[in-house]
Amino acid sequence: MPETIFITGASSGIGRAVALEMAGRGYGLALAARRVDALEELQEEIRTRDIAVPVATRALDVTAYDRVFEVFGELADESGGIDIAFANAGIALGERVGRGEFARARQSVAVNLLGAMATIDAAAAYFLDKGGGHVVGVSSVAALRGMPKSSSYCASKAGIAVYLEALRAEALRKNIHVTVLYPGYIDTPLNNMLPNRPFLISVEKGSQIIADLIEKKAKSAFVPCWPWALMGRLLKILPTRVIARM
Numbered sequence: 001m002p003e004t005i006f007i008t009g010a011s012s013g014i015g016r017a018v019a020l021e022m023a024g025r026g027y028g029l030a031l032a033a034r035r036v037d038a039l040e041e042l043q044e045e046i047r048t049r050d051i052a053v054p055v056a057t058r059a060l061d062v063t064a065y066d067r068v069f070e071v072f073g074e075l076a077d078e079s080g081g082i083d084i085a086f087a088n089a090g091i092a093l094g095e096r097v098g099r100g101e102f103a104r105a106r107q108s109v110a111v112n113l114l115g116a117m118a119t120i121d122a123a124a125a126y127f128l129d130k131g132g133g134h135v136v137g138v139s140s141v142a143a144l145r146g147m148p149k150s151s152s153y154c155a156s157k158a159g160i161a162v163y164l165e166a167l168r169a170e171a172l173r174k175n176i177h178v179t180v181l182y183p184g185y186i187d188t189p190l191n192n193m194l195p196n197r198p199f200l201i202s203v204e205k206g207s208q209i210i211a212d213l214i215e216k217k218a219k220s221a222f223v224p225c226w227p228w229a230l231m232g233r234l235l236k237i238l239p240t241r242v243i244a245r246m
């Protein structure tokens with residue numbers, strides 16, 4: 001029986017590419033997103049690549065928090081168990097503080113923070129009961145410094161990183177591994193409208209790095225490590241007047 005990875009936001013970008021990469025490495029897939037047609041198209045692509053792993057799918061909006069728990073349970077039953085949970089679904093709306101754009105900020109937090117927390121909570125409950133498992137969450141280099149016009153995105157990504165660290169401490173000696181990913185720019189529909197994407201890598205490269213980190217059960221890592229490990233340190237100390245121009 002192969003190990004199975006549960007992935008939210010598997011219909012696009014990083015989630016989709018990680019699903020393909022993990023399937024290629026022999027993992028079974030339990031996939032969720034709102035766009036079921038895109039999940040079915042991914043299932044078809046896996047078949048046409050002659051990858052023979054079990055794939056289960058469910059429609060899921062991670063802001064339907066109660067439904068997250070139900071879907072996790074349904075996919076665990078259908079897949080014969082889940083070993084890795086990848087809380088990946090996310091949005092990047094962008095907004096300014098104090099300009100009547102609070103609805104966008106609230107939606108970012110609803111998806112990126114509360115939706116991911118619901119996913120992680122469902123996974124943790126399941127892994128505690130099962131006696132072990134691996135929780136992987138997507139933060140961002142944006143978690144390291146509040147950036148203009150990305151306030152709620154930065155806050156949601158800082159929040160989920162800290163939440164995962166807390167889980168790691170709570171789950172110590174419970175055989176639950178926790179991985180926090182800090183991607184830089186990975187080429188996906190989330191950011192492909194931006195004029196400037198420093199140190200951009202392809203989604204295929206990004207998914208290979210992420211799959212390696214998952215298999216290593218890394219505690220936390222930048223994606224890619226170079227140059228973001230250095231840029232991350234720099235981001236923390238840059239003067240506000242420099243950050244304000246970004």
Ligand SMILES: NC(=O)c1ccc[n+]([C@@H]2O[C@H](COP(=O)([O-])OP(=O)(O)OC[C@H]3O[C@@H](n4cnc5c(N)ncnc54)[C@H](OP(=O)(O)O)[C@@H]3O)[C@@H](O)[C@H]2O)c1
Pocket residue numbers: 008009010011012013014015032033034035036038060061062063088089090091092111112115138139140141182183184185186187188189190191
């Ligand atoms: N790309 C980057 O450079 C980068 C950098 C740092 C962090 N990240 C993080 O990586 C994650 C994936 O982003 P991406 O770049 O792959 O973006 P993407 O291509 O836009 O994919 C986002 C995924 O999230 C899903 N999603 C959005 N809202 C959802 C909701 N309410 N319920 C369930 N699923 C939802 C989407 O599926 P549906 O629309 O079908 O629901 C989609 O599959 C995000 O958390 C993002 O913040 C990305």
